[in-house]
Amino acid sequence: MAVYTHLGAEQLAALIAEFDVGQLVSAKGIAEGVSNSNWLIETSGRDGAGARFILTMYEFRIEIEDLPFFLSLLDFLAAHGCPVPRTIHDRQGQLYRRLGDKAVALIEFLPGVSVSEPTAGQAHAVGRALAQLHLAAAGFDQARANGMGTAEWQRLADECTPAGLASIDADFAALVAQQLPELIANWPLHLPSSVIHADLFPDNVLMLGETVTGLIDFYFACTDITAYDVAVTHAAWCFDASGRQFDAAVSAALLAGYEELRPLSDEERAALPLLARGAAMRFALSRAYDWMNTPADALVMRKDPLAFARRLRFYADPANAAVFARA
Amino acid sequence: MAVYTHLGAEQLAALIAEFDVGQLVSAKGIAEGVSNSNWLIETSGRDGAGARFILTMYEFRIEIEDLPFFLSLLDFLAAHGCPVPRTIHDRQGQLYRRLGDKAVALIEFLPGVSVSEPTAGQAHAVGRALAQLHLAAAGFDQARANGMGTAEWQRLADECTPAGLASIDADFAALVAQQLPELIANWPLHLPSSVIHADLFPDNVLMLGETVTGLIDFYFACTDITAYDVAVTHAAWCFDASGRQFDAAVSAALLAGYEELRPLSDEERAALPLLARGAAMRFALSRAYDWMNTPADALVMRKDPLAFARRLRFYADPANAAVFARA
Numbered sequence: 055m056a057v058y059t060h061l062g063a064e065q066l067a068a069l070i071a072e073f074d075v076g077q078l079v080s081a082k083g084i085a086e087g088v089s090n091s092n093w094l095i096e097t098s099g100r101d102g103a104g105a106r107f108i109l110t111m112y113e114f115r116i117e118i119e120d121l122p123f124f125l126s127l128l129d130f131l132a133a134h135g136c137p138v139p140r141t142i143h144d145r146q147g148q149l150y151r152r153l154g155d156k157a158v159a160l161i162e163f164l165p166g167v168s169v170s171e172p173t174a175g176q177a178h179a180v181g182r183a184l185a186q187l188h189l190a191a192a193g194f195d196q197a198r199a200n201g202m203g204t205a206e207w208q209r210l211a212d213e214c215t216p217a218g219l220a221s222i223d224a225d226f227a228a229l230v231a232q233q234l235p236e237l238i239a240n241w242p243l244h245l246p247s248s249v250i251h252a253d254l255f256p257d258n259v260l261m262l263g264e265t266v267t268g269l270i271d272f273y274f275a276c277t278d279i280t281a282y283d284v285a286v287t288h289a290a291w292c293f294d295a296s297g298r299q300f301d302a303a304v305s306a307a308l309l310a311g312y313e314e315l316r317p318l319s320d321e322e323r324a325a326l327p328l329l330a331r332g333a334a335m336r337f338a339l340s341r342a343y344d345w346m347n348t349p350a351d352a353l354v355m356r357k358d359p360l361a362f363a364r365r366l367r368f369y370a371d372p373a374n375a376a377v378f379a380r381a
Numbered sequence: 382m383a384v385y386t387h388l389g390a391e392q393l394a395a396l397i398a399e400f401d402v403g404q405l406v407s408a409k410g411i412a413e414g415v416s417n418s419n420w421l422i423e424t425s426g427r428d429g430a431g432a433r434f435i436l437t438m439y440e441f442r443i444e445i446e447d448l449p450f451f452l453s454l455l456d457f458l459a460a461h462g463c464p465v466p467r468t469i470h471d472r473q474g475q476l477y478r479r480l481g482d483k484a485v486a487l488i489e490f491l492p493g494v495s496v497s498e499p500t501a502g503q504a505h506a507v508g509r510a511l512a513q514l515h516l517a518a519a520g521f522d523q524a525r526a527n528g529m530g531t532a533e534w535q536r537l538a539d540e541c542t543p544a545g546l547a548s549i550d551a552d553f554a555a556l557v558a559q560q561l562p563e564l565i566a567n568w569p570l571h572l573p574s575s576v577i578h579a580d581l582f583p584d585n586v587l588m589l590g591e592t593v594t595g596l597i598d599f600y601f602a603c604t605d606i607t608a609y610d611v612a613v614t615h616a617a618w619c620f621d622a623s624g625r626q627f628d629a630a631v632s633a634a635l636l637a638g639y640e641e642l643r644p645l646s647d648e649e650r651a652a653l654p655l656l657a658r659g660a661a662m663r664f665a666l667s668r669a670y671d672w673m674n675t676p677a678d679a680l681v682m683r684k685d686p687l688a689f690a691r692r693l694r695f696y697a698d699p700a701n702a703a704v705f706a707r708a
Contacts, residue, residue: 060497061384062496063495063496066494080490080494081410082409083412084409084412084421085410085411096492165407167408168389168390169390169391169392171391260407261390286472291469354437
């Protein structure tokens with residue numbers, strides 16, 4: 055969460071004038087986004103009745119290169135009925151604008167709040183929304199490699215080093231050493247793939263009651279195993295933040311909601327325990343890397359890697375395989 | 382700018398339910414406030430037509446003790462026609478609510494953006510708004526000592542030490558050593574006092590074109606020399622950010638706007654060069670203290686103390702006294 059760049063009112067007004075959205079009325083830097091800066095923008099609207107948008111500034115080359123994929127994916131999914139924010143095209147029809155060495159995009163504002171303690175009803179709705187996304191994305195003709203796939207897990211583990219992982223927690227280092235080679239060797243690359251969100255944590259879902267009003271933050275979206283996205287979402291929604299407490303009702307509701315729209319094949323079902331171990335490994339390792347490379351006194355919140363090491367242990371325990379068994 | 386505390390949707394919804402403002406529709410942590418956390422909140426509104434608010438969480442004891450002053454001042458000024466946000470009282474009529482050891486207040490959202498390069502027309506409007514605030518505040522019956530007055534300047538200079546100030550810039554240390562005793566000895570305590578904003582930088586003024594739509598961030602508001610507030614505002618608006626470039630047209634417009642509503646007495650006019658030196662000293666010293674006590678790699682933006690040392694030199698130069706002479 056950050057606002058890296060200061061944009062004065064004059065710059066903001068000039069930027070907003072490049073879009074057909076009325077006059078700038080308000081702009082507040084918001085504490086969202088990890089590597090980009092975001093503002094909640096209000097304008098007079100095309101009809102004078104007011105309109106709101108999220109303005110995002112992308113600062114890093116790698117993110118800017120992928121912008122056409124991310125932004126046209128939003129447009130495609132919105133056009134196919136998914137609750138995702140549309141990209142507002144500028145007066146020349148462009149998806150984003152360059153501003154020096156940065157890029158900016160104007161994105162539809164969606165109502166809703168992110169839940170912290172999901173109910174089964176909310177998990178059911180999220181499962182449905184994820185299936186809807188996968189079905190709609192089947193028609194999207196662009197692809198993007200998963201930069202956080204198995205090769206990256208190995209690289210992160212190597213960078214952390216066994217000693218580094220052990221400095222976080224001795225059992226954690228042993229868990230990675232035991233699980234990682236097995237996951238990579240058995241990763242089910244033969245399963246159906248599609249565009250996936252790959253990061254559908256509660257933070258990235260806007261809800262009003264039990265209705266999903268927005269799936270947001272697609273900056274990890276990529277082409278990968280479809281059922282892996284179910285596993286990531288399961289790991290993200292079915293535990294308390296510490297990873298100690300599994301919620302069986304939320305888990306069952308999430309899977310049932312998903313299968314209402316996209317039933318899992320027997321092969322996908324059978325692979326879910328492995329995919330969920332992989333999902334837990336992915337976040338345990340990226341968090342471990344960030345943990346070791348973020349000064350303890352920095353004002354960025356470090357996320358505890360052990361919260362996902364605990365999930366990994368849960369998924370690796372054969373006694374818990376029933377979680378993914380067909381009801 | 383910060384959001385220190387995470388508030389989940391469930392906690393936010395429960396909190397908003399304590400106010401008669403409709404249902405929670407959206408909440409975004411915003412990058413404003415130095416020692417408190419802020420959210421831009423949208424609700425369905427009392428009439429279902431939607432409404433927006435700023436929710437502020439106060440984390441520090443000292444700020445919470447002063448909340449009755451700050452929040453009832455906003456109410457008083459708004460009731461007297463000043464463009465300041467009203468405090469939304471809760472269903473029990475309270476100005477703020479306790480949440481554990483913290484406090485939260487719901488404040489009216491005002492449109493407008495903060496300018497970076499003020500025009501003379503904008504400075505004129507800000508001068509008028511400041512005079513309006515001073516006139517209205519005359520009827521406010523609460524008082525608060527200025528925690529950033531001359532005694533605090535001395536304390537900050539002592540804490541920084543001459544060697545510390547010299548480590549920022551050798552000339553800066555000499556300037557403080559020369560100016561500070563003189564300012565304290567001659568500080569015009571006999572001038573009229575009132576409630577003052579004491580921090581009316583462009584960041585704390587919302588504008589649409591040349592109209593002031595909001596004066597915000599009253600957390601330095603206190604009872605002090607009224608003309609000192611004019612001097613603070615002058616130092617904040619009439620220079621470029623580096624303090625190198627003085628804008629005579631903005632200066633003249635600011636003072637003319639102010640005097641349209643509250644003409645300065647001859648004594649106040651005559652004291653302005655000294656008061657402006659004091660204003661520049663106050664920000665130079667608080668910034669120097671923050672500079673020396675903020676790690677260079679922290680993610681908080683350190684503000685350059687020399688930008689106000691340059692203003693101090695400008696105001697101390699007799700050749701510039703004409704800036705404050707009656708036209």
